[in-house]
Amino acid sequence: MEIVAKDCLAPRIVRLVVKAPRIAAKAQPGHFVVVRLNDRAERIPLTIADFDRAAGTITLIIQEVGKSTAMINAMEPGQSFADVLGPLGTPYPIEKVGTVVGVAGGLGAAPLYPKVKALYEAGNRVIVILGAQRRELLILMEELRAVSHELIVATDDGSYGEHGLVTVPLRRVLEREKVDEVIAIGPVPMMDACCRITRELNVKTVVSLNAVMVDGTGMCGGCRVTVGGQSKFCCVDGPAFDGLQVDFAELRQRQRYYNAQEREAYQAHQHGMEGCRCRAK
Ligand SMILES: Cc1cc2nc3c(=O)[nH]c(=O)nc-3n(C[C@H](O)[C@H](O)[C@H](O)COP(=O)(O)OP(=O)(O)OC[C@H]3O[C@@H](n4cnc5c(N)ncnc54)[C@H](O)[C@@H]3O)c2cc1C
Numbered sequence: 001m002e003i004v005a006k007d008c009l010a011p012r013i014v015r016l017v018v019k020a021p022r023i024a025a026k027a028q029p030g031h032f033v034v035v036r037l038n039d040r041a042e043r044i045p046l047t048i049a050d051f052d053r054a055a056g057t058i059t060l061i062i063q064e065v066g067k068s069t070a071m072i073n074a075m076e077p078g079q080s081f082a083d084v085l086g087p088l089g090t091p092y093p094i095e096k097v098g099t100v101v102g103v104a105g106g107l108g109a110a111p112l113y114p115k116v117k118a119l120y121e122a123g124n125r126v127i128v129i130l131g132a133q134r135r136e137l138l139i140l141m142e143e144l145r146a147v148s149h150e151l152i153v154a155t156d157d158g159s160y161g162e163h164g165l166v167t168v169p170l171r172r173v174l175e176r177e178k179v180d181e182v183i184a185i186g187p188v189p190m191m192d193a194c195c196r197i198t199r200e201l202n203v204k205t206v207v208s209l210n211a212v213m214v215d216g217t218g219m220c221g222g223c224r225v226t227v228g229g230q231s232k233f234c235c236v237d238g239p240a241f242d243g244l245q246v247d248f249a250e251l252r253q254r255q256r257y258y259n260a261q262e263r264e265a266y267q268a269h270q271h272g273m274e275g276c277r278c279r280a281k
């Protein structure tokens, strides 16, 4: 699966357009793929951030957080993945529900984008709240602006838009007007914080969980999450779930399982390569 285009969206965040006509033909908002760089590489789940059926391409947005993402982000157009498996997961239902608020924390803008784009095209009123730690880490701002009726931007350090966490404008919007659905995607603490507000105000909320995945097909059990007291597999039952029912404490604990090994692999890898040019920013 060949990379046909690459650009750097922010330090350590790369957008790749990949030739994958059979996946592009079936992709829906909410789907993801599992990629392998070569036949000895780890399997990495990545959201299909966009797709172009006519061109036969899918768009991936990858943040370098460890060895495998560093290797992927160092790839250039003309190079190929050994394999790209997908589309995987349960697509996000696109219906006309009324007013939808999409909340993106950091890289969460990537999985949020195809959902709000489809909801906007389906005739919903769409409000997007985009948050990041600082201005240079805001991604897909213009793309999200084009598919929303209102875009609110917030940065933790106040370097762009409102000063503070995305939860502040979220509460303001929910207290200002009737909202039929909230979609919150980003780091687990951010999704948890959004759900605490929407639970209090009784607003339907969907989150997209980034549990640790291995096979991506429901066989290994690695991505188990508890939703409404029931065990679910993020890869086949999700990754989107009813946020008001998710056991976030358990999810946080499970995500920490491999921290030490991942840190070790990343450090060893950094001694051996220069990496993607985005890292220099
Ligand atoms: C469905 C899904 C698919 C994913 N797909 C990909 C993918 O394709 N590629 C990839 O590389 N990764 C993917 N991820 C990983 C994930 O998006 C990132 O690890 C995550 O967004 C971290 O971003 P960050 O480091 O910028 O977070 P941070 O910078 O820590 O936070 C970003 C923003 O979130 C808000 N926030 C953070 N904490 C809180 C809090 N406690 N309360 C309120 N607001 C808070 C703030 O506004 C903050 O600025 C996916 C995740 C999900 C959920």
Ligand code: FES
Pocket: 212, 213, 214, 215, 216, 217, 218, 219, 220, 221, 222, 223, 224, 233, 234, 235, 236
């Ligand atoms: S990744 Fe193996 S069961 Fe979901």
